[in-house]
Amino acid sequence: MPIPFRKMHGLGNDFVVIDARATPLSMTTRRAAALADRYTGIGCDQLIVLEPSDQADVRMRIFNTDGSEVEACGNASRAVGLLLADERGGSTRIETLGGLIHALATAEGVTVDMGVPRFDWKDIPLAYAMDTLHLPVGWEDLNGPVAVNVGNPHVIFFVPDADAIDLARLGPLIENDPLFPARINVNVASLIGPDHLRLHVWERGVGLTRACGTGACATAIGAMRRKLVGRTVRVDLPGGPLSIAWTADDRILMTGPAQTSFVGSFVDADYPA
Template identity: 45%
Template sequence: MKFAKMNGLGNQIAVLDARERPITLNASAVEALATAGKGIGFDQLMVLLPPKNPVADVYTEIWNSDGSKVAACGNGSRCVAWYVMREMNCQNLVMETEAGLLGASKVGPNIISIDMGEPILDWERIPMSERMDTMRIELQVGPIGDPILHGPGVVNMGNPHCVFFVQDAELAPVEAVGPMIEYHPLFPDRTNVGFAEIVARDHIRLRVWERGAGLTKACGTGACAALVAAVRRRLCDRVANVEVDGGMLQIEWRKSDNHVIMTGAVALESDGNLNGN
């Protein structure tokens, strides 16, 4: 079975091509594959399957390294788009995921733009366990009178994100606070946790604790969520560069159709056959 090791700005992505030989995975099998040195190693596994929707070119099943299955992965989707476009020798395609249909375009040799669709802002669809204004929810970390973090924005970009705005992303307690918020009772499906610093109206510095993967170098849906959360609070423009540990993504929240467009680089590290098949 063909596979490729790729990265989206340092986010380690494994693409497993199961279109000709569909496979059924479970959490333990995915965890074993995710272990570097024993398996193939990755932050996310993107399994390519025949599309269910006739307008789509490929269906993608998405797994985190801890064996949890998710509906969306922005960096992984860019990698899949590049991989399939190379095979089809085309510049555009439609990818199907559990979160819906995603349109993708190649805008440079290794630059892919993905239409991530409309952000979900309703508390019930995030989902959250309590009714709150998702522009600024009632959640804080630290002493009641002097919290170190408070009032994050919440956005679903195919998966849930909780975005704290901080003065300095480099000093943000990502690894200390990330797991606490990921498993907070407010988020019944767990959540990704972003720590966003507004550098300028067209520049956000972002670090993300990714649900099921921990601190990663890049999170595409997290970058989209950070921009949406910032725009809702009038902290930045609708088009901005989002700087993650692995590099830069350009995110646009279009007024015309309410869709979020993510553009960024991908890299192929190696490809081959899994188990020699």
């Protein structure tokens, strides 16, 4: 039978969203990768499957283009918050593998409470203990990153010019380094003004991306911890800007747009589990 989906994006970071709350759908690594393929499938950076939740309004499962299931996706959280806004009165509690988050849709966009960041080396996770504010490691010209877990793991390198870094080459080397047993998302950022950052992201299991919500959150938190910016910062990604705030009670608030591109359906048998 045809399975409906909605193609959505947040600043060009695009998703195939399947609502499986009423009709369960088996999703495997093989099926997720096939659906995400831009040549032979529907095509997306992440495949999102919505399921019933015992502890929130909805459970959001997130699969990268390689079919791996991951803990969090900030842009997808905004997309789901927008999708369910009318149903939930604008406010949606979302269960993810990275924890419970809350999305609030308004006329200005969607604000997502991403929870409290984690900094302990075991929470990133790293292969062994070290200071996550200044990791004593490097890869060629990228040295001394910050490590932050914002539902999923990130390292952030602060450089004079983020646009000058060949992240397409260095990203996969860092992502798959043995230091990161769960692999890692790689962020390269530069300060371009007061409380204003430019960011490029190599996303674990995806590659270079036009936007990464958790990457923007992690980068902002890393910059705040290093006293480079204040508690509210604008982060410019290739797809556009996000606003990130770190509240007095340590919660991360991310605000930005989300949109529906189109709706469609696929035949279950064409993408076997």
